Amino acid sequence: MLFNSFEYLIFLPIVFLLYWFVFDYALRRCKHQLMLQNLFIVVASYVFYGWWDWRFLILIAITTVLSFLSGIGIEKAPTQRGKKAVMIANIAVNLGILGVYKYYDFFAREFAQLLGIESDFLLLHLILPVGISFYTFQALSYSIDVYRKQIEPCHDIVAFTAFLSFFPQLVAGPIERATNLLPQFQRKRSFDYATAVDGMRQILWGLFKKIVVADNCATYVDTVFADISNQSGSTLVLAAVLFTFQIYGDFSGYSDIAIGTAKLFGIKLMRNFNVPYFSRDIAEFWRRWHISLTTWFRDYVYIPLGGSRPALPARLEVKGDRLKARYTKCIAVRNTFIIFLLSGFWHGANWTFVLWGAYHALLFVPLLLLNKNRRYRDTVATITLPDGTIKTKWLPSLKEAGQMLLTFALAVFGWIIFRAQDISQFGEVISTICSDSLLSVPWLRNRFFYIPLAIMIAIMLLGEWISRSSNQAVLSIIKNKLSIVILEICLIACIYVFAPRELTEFIYFQF
């Protein structure tokens, strides 16, 4: 079921009303009220997920049961070694499932190509279950956190299932940590007017980004990328820029809808995007883009590998500082490449994603080597006052604007790799862009396409700029009530008028 579908428009109010009126208010004296409310969330989430294909439910149920049992197994194992074995077994099974469904055919095809044999008999042709990478990573984080004693193992299978299958973030994140989400299913929730209103506004803003910006950009981008050989360089550049907005509107829009929907149910999800296109360098971009995945890799891969400050092996302890520093930097570079390549490969079984990860690693490494990767930890064009409050400026300085523009351009180039069907198509795009046709007038469809789209992208960027230092949706920042209502009505009208004829899936569902 898509967030932007008519089914969801019916599903959400029904679930919301039952959740609060039946499973909260009507059962308030029942001692199993919390369990029943969680059970209702599970049922609703399984209906939501099973709407794509009920067979997918089997996989998520397997992941849920295994991860739940692994938590108990880690707790019960008498030795540290036993605990580790249980955790590794759970990781292996979950990654095994992910690997078979997502990567097996890819590797089989590559293997067959390497040997020069026919690959058909090797392929499984399995349908990739929606959002498998998201819930698998969430399940992995649970057992690792239990092993690390960062969270107590959960003994309530209903609460645990609700944690792993909570429908707003089930298929495309944010990839929640058990430490944040699981305790919320273990305590009573109560309806809060202000949170619900904030949630609705976040949903509205997310729908605007998805339906108005992303889906309309997609109509142009898909047309251009479907017929690259007949496009001019300037058209391809424009398509790459529009894809940059499309993927942001699509994915951050999804995250906004997910976070907003969760707020309606009294659940707080982590922030997944923090205005990445206003970053001043690529390191800042990665602190702001798909935060839940980036921090996942940081916490569960990068830091265990030693991060940027690895422990020195004993044989180096006695060596000079220069050698130690060189060793540290080498390991940090290695680790950086590992997480960027893994992050790229996480997106799908295609060399373009690996190349995309490598490209970003190459951009990141110089900053790391120069110790400039943590230079911009604040938000652009803000001043932190002595009392800790953050004051935002209307405009960035010229230097900041230049830095943002450069980072944006680097991101656009990266998105060309990401969007290409394969490496050869990427090569074709780049060679066309580098030809004389770059100076020609790009294909713009018609003025009823590009003028409104440009205005809508500008509105999205303006909204994001205004709310850049806040954790709330842009509408919740405005204080004047009448202005908010007018803006809400305008956004609904825009969403309605610009909604494309066909429903389009969220890009990240395929991952």
Place this chain on the structure above:
Amino acid sequence: MKRFIFEVIIVLLVAFLPFYIIQGIIDKKARTCYKPPYSSFNYIYNDTLNADVVIFGNSRAQCHYYGDLIDSLLDCNCYNLGLNGYSFDYQYNLQIFPYIQKNTNPKLLILEVGPQAFFDHWNDDFRKEFLPFLNISSFNFYVDICKDISFFYQILPIKYYGWGLNDLYNFYKSLNYDITKKGYNDCFAPRETEKYVINFPDTIYQLEKNDTIIQYFTESINLCESKSIQLLLVCSPMHKDDFYDKCRMDEFWQLIDSLAPNVPKLDYSLMFGSDTTYFAESTHLNLLGAEVFTTKLAHDIDSLGLLK
């Protein structure tokens, strides 16, 4: 909680109210507008044409037959009532039968034929054209097909006029449609590029033999026979490489011959071959193609004496 729900409902109502008002205004305009597809319904349901020559068919009829040109060449009164995406069952029930009921018999009824007119899986998009007319009782009388018009189109205001500003603007422009074109519609598909494009490049057009559609094709022939109306079956030009060769034309003509053995037929399908000068896209002619084809057709009608 109650306050929250109440506020959400109020905001949604206020947001959607203008669309329903716009819907009402546009519906009213649609029922008096002479731009296809609305012209075809308005000509049939609101006006009495009493034309000498009427043309029915799908989008290929709509974009290929220049009624005004036939008027001047044959000194008659001709209307093009072709409708985008309609198979013979729709054409009979919505157009041919009600037209003949309301008007004096035409001297000549031209029916555009082609493999596509036997298709029975048209998109809902084509049916949305009925929606402004649903409150006309005479229309409803004929349209049992309306039952399966998409639910969404009926409850979502303005959406059946288009899904973007472009569509809505096109509709707005259509209010100023040149009435002298008498139902002819300049081909719509390649507007964005203004150059020849291949429609459905991967499609192989199978000839479908749907019983209902065949039944209404036969009904059309019988109706003309019973009312002594001269019927002419015409297959207008098709792009040879990109359309004609993808259709089983031999099989198609065999079917037509078996269903209408005594009806005169004119086949112009290969008139322009693969010359893209005359085509907007593979399945439709451009304005030049329509003028050249209509002129040729008018001369042929004249030489065959079909209007006498």
